[in-house]
Amino acid sequence: MILAEHDGKKLNDVVFNAIGAAEIWGGSIDLLIIGKGIDELVNQASKIDSVDKIIKFDAPHLEHLLAEDAANIISEIGQDYRVILAPHTWFSRNILPRVAALLDVSMISDVLKINGDNTYIRSTYAGNVHATLKSDEPIQVLTVHSSKFKAVGLNGNALIVDSKAPEPLNLSRWEKERKIESDRPPLINAKVVISGGRSLGSAKKFNEVLAPLADKLEAAIGATRAAVDAGYAPNEIQVGQTGVVVAPELYIAIGVSGANQHIYGMKDSRVVVAINNDPDATIFQFADYGLVADLFEAVPEMATLVSKT
Amino acid sequence: MKILVAIKRVQDYNIKVQPKSDGSDVDMEGVKMGVNPFDENAIEEAIRLKEKGVASEIVGVSIGSSLNQDVLRQGLAMGVDKAILVETDKVLQPLAIAKLLKKVVEKEKPDLILLGKLALDSDAGQTGQMLAGLLNCSQGTFASSIEIKDSEVFITREIDGGTESIVTKLPVVLTADLRLNEPRFVKLPNLMMARKKSIETIKADDLGVDISSKLKTISVSEPPPRKEGIKVKDIKELLQKLNDIEGIKI
Ligand SMILES: Cc1cc2nc3c(=O)[nH]c(=O)nc-3n(C[C@H](O)[C@H](O)[C@H](O)COP(=O)(O)OP(=O)(O)OC[C@H]3O[C@@H](n4cnc5c(N)ncnc54)[C@H](O)[C@@H]3O)c2cc1C
Numbered sequence A: 001m002i003l004a005e006h007d008g009k010k011l012n013d014v015v016f017n018a019i020g021a022a023e024i025w026g027g028s029i030d031l032l033i034i035g036k037g038i039d040e041l042v043n044q045a046s047k048i049d050s051v052d053k054i055i056k057f058d059a060p061h062l063e064h065l066l067a068e069d070a071a072n073i074i075s076e077i078g079q080d081y082r083v084i085l086a087p088h089t090w091f092s093r094n095i096l097p098r099v100a101a102l103l104d105v106s107m108i109s110d111v112l113k114i115n116g117d118n119t120y121i122r123s124t125y126a127g128n129v130h131a132t133l134k135s136d137e138p139i140q141v142l143t144v145h146s147s148k149f150k151a152v153g154l155n156g157n158a159l160i161v162d163s164k165a166p167e168p169l170n171l172s173r174w175e176k177e178r179k180i181e182s183d184r185p186p187l188i189n190a191k192v193v194i195s196g197g198r199s200l201g202s203a204k205k206f207n208e209v210l211a212p213l214a215d216k217l218e219a220a221i222g223a224t225r226a227a228v229d230a231g232y233a234p235n236e237i238q239v240g241q242t243g244v245v246v247a248p249e250l251y252i253a254i255g256v257s258g259a260n261q262h263i264y265g266m267k268d269s270r271v272v273v274a275i276n277n278d279p280d281a282t283i284f285q286f287a288d289y290g291l292v293a294d295l296f297e298a299v300p301e302m303a304t305l306v307s308k309t
Numbered sequence B: 001m002k003i004l005v006a007i008k009r010v011q012d013y014n015i016k017v018q019p020k021s022d023g024s025d026v027d028m029e030g031v032k033m034g035v036n037p038f039d040e041n042a043i044e045e046a047i048r049l050k051e052k053g054v055a056s057e058i059v060g061v062s063i064g065s066s067l068n069q070d071v072l073r074q075g076l077a078m079g080v081d082k083a084i085l086v087e088t089d090k091v092l093q094p095l096a097i098a099k100l101l102k103k104v105v106e107k108e109k110p111d112l113i114l115l116g117k118l119a120l121d122s123d124a125g126q127t128g129q130m131l132a133g134l135l136n137c138s139q140g141t142f143a144s145s146i147e148i149k150d151s152e153v154f155i156t157r158e159i160d161g162g163t164e165s166i167v168t169k170l171p172v173v174l175t176a177d178l179r180l181n182e183p184r185f186v187k188l189p190n191l192m193m194a195r196k197k198s199i200e201t202i203k204a205d206d207l208g209v210d211i212s213s214k215l216k217t218i219s220v221s222e223p224p225p226r227k228e229g230i231k232v233k234d235i236k237e238l239l240q241k242l243n244d245i246e247g248i249k250i
């Protein structure tokens, strides 16, 4: 069973990768979609490859899904499954450990590789160590590192099963949500990401220097924690261990030193470019192409020379 | 109101932990250890709630070997009132930690339970949610702000692409994000004083929970290295390389 995340209208792209990961077991795959007014979404999802059944829970109190209610549903139906899997996002990370505890099984977070015999590779110690684990649990509960698994396509024909939602637990209530509105692609699945660090010096500079290049490259903008803490960039765009993990085609790190915790969030990018004026900056060890230069000169130059508009 | 804070002892955040040469485990020999950074935020928040008069007592708990006394003392020095060590030499999975913490919660009966959102060694981020599940109580994870009014807890949570506000009942398990607060520095006299305080020690085996795990580490290794990069002399060369070698047309 795969826990799907969505915004009420559309599934998050990483769900397709999670389904790709589940194919490794070779069994039948059910997709669990919980929400309110999700008929349209479920119809679209029924076309996803490899999915046998969509299990739908549609009720007013499930619109803004609370961990307590979600875990209640999943642990109830989850007893009949061998595997419960989701993409490693903050959404699933809030819910699945609670599910695992209710099922009295261990959970494996942020899996990089799945071997069929319930062995897994995941990273630990802030990404500095890879561990191979074996789980003898009757139910495997895990989140997967989406970029490591191939996304499935849309040529399927799944059965839709409508289920009756249990009563709300009323342990918590949802108040409001604040998401950043942006014309740029979302960080988590952008093809190109450019990230800026503390060295940008101010919120104004951060935007002035990075925006023209991001516009040209149709890129998402990311930031280091130092840049976020200094107030140059909003929380939501922090890349790294405490923020978002990205794996774009092209990642450009601008005035970023390359701390462990930042590397954690971008090291799976296909091509990494670093621009830094310190030739010994750690970031160069993780970059395919390094340019030792003053960012305030190099970035505007790059924005001018890039031909794509 | 009583608060329980879970304090884990982990490697210093600047340190790159390495696998042992035989790949059996990580090499922790001589590695600088301390309080898990997110747990420092949890402790700080508890202290601020006490300073505001919302909380009356803060109990700190750490699970591990007797070495964990140092992180408990760090907590005491920051302002924790009472420290409990649940002693075991076993390496435990988050589920086992959550089960042990549940026992301590049943004994201490806190209204608010604060953990870090993630431990720097396990990279798991599971324990808080598991504990809330085992206790069948509310949870508020990845909290960047916490307010308590009329026995309701108002939490701002960090979510994908933004934040979310929820309200929960007590008791509740909360996990702290780095943004929750700025942990205070411990003054040396406080640390000296904390050395003299006693730490209640409970043997994990005496708590009567099954802490064995069906999840085992078989081996550890260094992550595969990235292929060595090159330096380019200017933007022109960079764009040309991206185009010619990587097929990125920009
Ligand atoms: C528990 C924990 C979790 C963390 N999580 C994260 C996380 O998720 N994400 C994250 O990013 N950080 C995280 N951090 C913080 C991390 O350790 C670093 O402090 C941070 O990433 C550094 O940001 P920076 O590279 O912008 O700043 P600095 O380290 O100050 O680096 C600035 C860089 O800019 C270069 N520079 C300066 N001027 C110029 C110029 N004119 N032109 C070109 N280059 C220039 C410098 O040479 C330097 O390399 C975390 C820390 C902790 C303790």
Ligand SMILES: Nc1ncnc2c1ncn2[C@@H]1O[C@H](COP(=O)(O)O)[C@@H](O)[C@H]1O
Pocket (backbone or CB within 6 Å): B006, B007, B008, B009, B036, B038, B039, B061, B062, B063, B064, B094, B097, B114, B115, B116, B117, B118, B119, B120, B122, B123, B124, B125, B126, B127, B128
């Ligand atoms: N051995 C431990 N002792 C005390 N608290 C712990 C221990 N292990 C985990 N925790 C708590 O659980 C949080 C999350 O840990 P983890 O689930 O391992 O990422 C930590 O930040 C601590 O607050």
